Amino acid sequence: MRNPTDEALAEWRRFRSDRDRELGQEHGWLTLTSLHWLTADPAPVEHVPGLWSGSEAKAVLSASVEDGLTLAAAGTPVDGTVTATLADEESLLWVRFGGSDGGQVVVELARRGGRYAIRTHDAASPVFTGFRGVPTFEFRPDLVVDARFDAYPRPVDVPIRTASPAVDGVHRTVGELALRLPGAEKEYRLQLSADGPDRLELTFHDPTNNQSTAGWRKVAFAAPQPGTSAVTVDFNRAVNYPSAFTPYGTCPMPVGSNIIGVPVEAGEKLPEAPPADR
Numbered sequence: 001m002r003n004p005t006d007e008a009l010a011e012w013r014r015f016r017s018d019r020d021r022e023l024g025q026e027h028g029w030l031t032l033t034s035l036h037w038l039t040a041d042p043a044p045v046e047h048v049p050g051l052w053s054g055s056e057a058k059a060v061l062s063a064s065v066e067d068g069l070t071l072a073a074a075g076t077p078v079d080g081t082v083t084a085t086l087a088d089e090e091s092l093l094w095v096r097f098g099g100s101d102g103g104q105v106v107v108e109l110a111r112r113g114g115r116y117a118i119r120t121h122d123a124a125s126p127v128f129t130g131f132r133g134v135p136t137f138e139f140r141p142d143l144v145v146d147a148r149f150d151a152y153p154r155p156v157d158v159p160i161r162t163a164s165p166a167v168d169g170v171h172r173t174v175g176e177l178a179l180r181l182p183g184a185e186k187e188y189r190l191q192l193s194a195d196g197p198d199r200l201e202l203t204f205h206d207p208t209n210n211q212s213t214a215g216w217r218k219v220a221f222a223a224p225q226p227g228t229s230a231v232t233v234d235f236n237r238a239v240n241y242p243s244a245f246t247p248y249g250t251c252p253m254p255v256g257s258n259i260i261g262v263p264v265e266a267g268e269k270l271p272e273a274p275p276a277d278r
Contacts, residue, residue: 009139012236019239020133027093027106030128031121035248037166038116045118048107049097050078054116058085059109061095069095072106086111099123112250113167119248127245134240135269137212143235143266147179149192149200149224158191163243164250171255177202179233184262191255195220202233203252206260212269214244216254219267238267245271 023030036045038054042062045052050063062081063069069078072093084092091110098104106121122128152175162169173191177200180187195201203218219238224231243249 005141008141008144012139012234015237016133016136023134023245024128024131026123027121028128029242029249030131030245031106031123031125032119032127032242032246032248033105033122033125034120035164035250036118038118048105048118048120052118056114058083059111059116059118068097068102069107070097070102072096084109086116088112088114093121094118110250112164115166132272134271137236137266137269139236140266142182143264145179145181145233145235147177147231147233148229149175149177149231150229151175155194158255160255161253162250163241163253167250169252171203171252173255174200177231177233181260181262181264184260186261188260190258190260198223200231202258203254204258204260204264205254206262206264208263208265212265214240214268214270216241217264217267235264235266238264240268240271244268 034047038052038059040053040055042051042053042060049067049069050061053060060081060083061078063078065077065079067078070076071078072095078095084094086092086109088111091108093106094109096103096106104123108119108121110117110119152173156173158171158173160169160171171191172193174194175192177190177192178187190202190204192200192202199220200223201218201220203216205216209215217238217240219233219235221231221233241249241251243251
């Protein structure tokens with residue numbers, strides 16, 4: 001008969017397998033190779049065919065068939081001018097080009113802080129081709145922590161920084177997490193956001209940052225049952241934001257007060273450098 005620790009370890013291993021598989025998907029975060037903010041006037045973008053521009057209303061791409069761009073969803077060549085409109089924080093895999101099949105590079109359109117940008121996803125990126133999984137700490141049963149969620153009457157928007165100096169962020173705080181970690185002399189109160197209808201998310205700093213882990217991490221967990229406040233936070237499931245893998249992310253940083261004062265030696269570590277950079 002398996003004991004609870006065995007079951008938790010097996011579940012964690014399944015979680016890690018799913019996480020690495022998701023990161024390794026075609027044209028995912030590991031394939032990001034550039035970020036370009038669009039200007040109001042049509043202009044060329046380095047290493048990307050066509051002329052690009054963006055205003056508050058829309059993004060515009062002008063290209064000819066000879067440029068080799070095709071619409072990612074429809075697969076039809078871009079011949080003339082196409083436009084797209086996104087809400088803030090939305091993204092769209094818009095066009096593709098390059099390689100033997102014309103699809104090596106996918107151009108993602110994004111809107112951040114009211115501005116349009118394009119990011120290239122290149123299947124030949126060494127970060128992607130050299131990916132063998134994210135390094136992690138060993139499973140720590142003691143860092144599966146019982147805690148309390150104190151919900152706010154209504155969400156509060158808190159200004160935050162992001163991984164990109166050009167983008168300001170907002171953390172929509174839905175309540176606070178009260179927890180005590182092994183080795184900590186005090187209880188921490190940390191701001192949480194919603195991660196869908198039935199889950200909560202903690203973005204946090206701790207002393208391992210920029211040493212064995214990335215600059216910050218996040219962990220998601222189930223919201224409490226109706227009429228209760230009890231939650232369980234499994235720090236073994238702490239993961240990196242995309243900005244830990246690429247300099248072209250616009251990921252949110254933690255709220256200034258979300259600092260855990262003891263090392264959280266669980267979950268994902270710093271990603272390994274691609275083979276070409278070693």
